[in-house]
Amino acid sequence: MATVDITGEQFASTVEDNDIVLVDFWAEWCGPCKQFGPTYAAVSEKHQDVVFSKVDTEAEQQLAAEAGITSIPTLMAFREKVLVFSQPGALNAQQLEQVVDAVKALDMEEVHAHVARSQAEAAAAASKQDGSQIPEA
Numbered sequence: 001m002a003t004v005d006i007t008g009e010q011f012a013s014t015v016e017d018n019d020i021v022l023v024d025f026w027a028e029w030c031g032p033c034k035q036f037g038p039t040y041a042a043v044s045e046k047h048q049d050v051v052f053s054k055v056d057t058e059a060e061q062q063l064a065a066e067a068g069i070t071s072i073p074t075l076m077a078f079r080e081k082v083l084v085f086s087q088p089g090a091l092n093a094q095q096l097e098q099v100v101d102a103v104k105a106l107d108m109e110e111v112h113a114h115v116a117r118s119q120a121e122a123a124a125a126a127s128k129q130d131g132s133q134i135p136e137a
Contacts, residue, residue, distance in 0.1 A: 003044050003052045008063035014053055015078045020103055021051045025067065025074040027058045033073045036090035043096045050100060077103045082111055 003024070006014050015021050024040050026033035044052035057064040057072055067076070070088070077085035077099060084103055091099065 003041050003054050006053045006055055008060050008066075011055070011063055014051060016081055018051045019080060020049065021053060021078045022100070022103075023076040023078070024052070024054045025057050025064060025069045025072055025076070026054060027056060027072055029058075030072050032090040036073050039091070039093050039096060043093060043100065046097075047100055050104075075099070079103050079106055080108050080112070082108075082115060084111065 004014075006023075011023075022040075024033075024036070026037065028034075040052060040054075044050070055063060055067075057069060067074075072088070073090055074086065074088040075091065075096075076083060084106060085099060
């Protein structure tokens with residue numbers, strides 16, 4: 001599968017509608033991005049079951065900001081709508097293959113259980129901050 005350019009409007013549906021999505025945040029002026037691009041495209045051809053998408057951070061500044069992109073290229077991987085990998089810097093082909101293989105090998109029941117626990121802990125911490133620790137007069 002070739003890489004696909006996505007916009008802010010397409011980002012959520014791309015992640016939601018596909019099992020595994022890799023996202024390369026890049027810009028035309030970025031030397032490391034230009035070096036990584038052909039590697040990303042070549043690896044995409046080997047994995048027909050993975051969506052390899054690209055986001056131009058210059059054209060999609062709001063999406064880049066919402067994603068917390070502070071350095072490019074940044075590679076993100078989503079599996080079953082969960083962000084499971086995020087790392088700035090260009091990878092070589094072997095490193096990118098390792099990322100793809102690791103994402104495919106994830107035990108998603110375990111990942112979803114971890115996400116649920118984290119959300120429950122965050123909700124509990126937020127409710128404690130809502131005034132339950134105010135001493136009685």
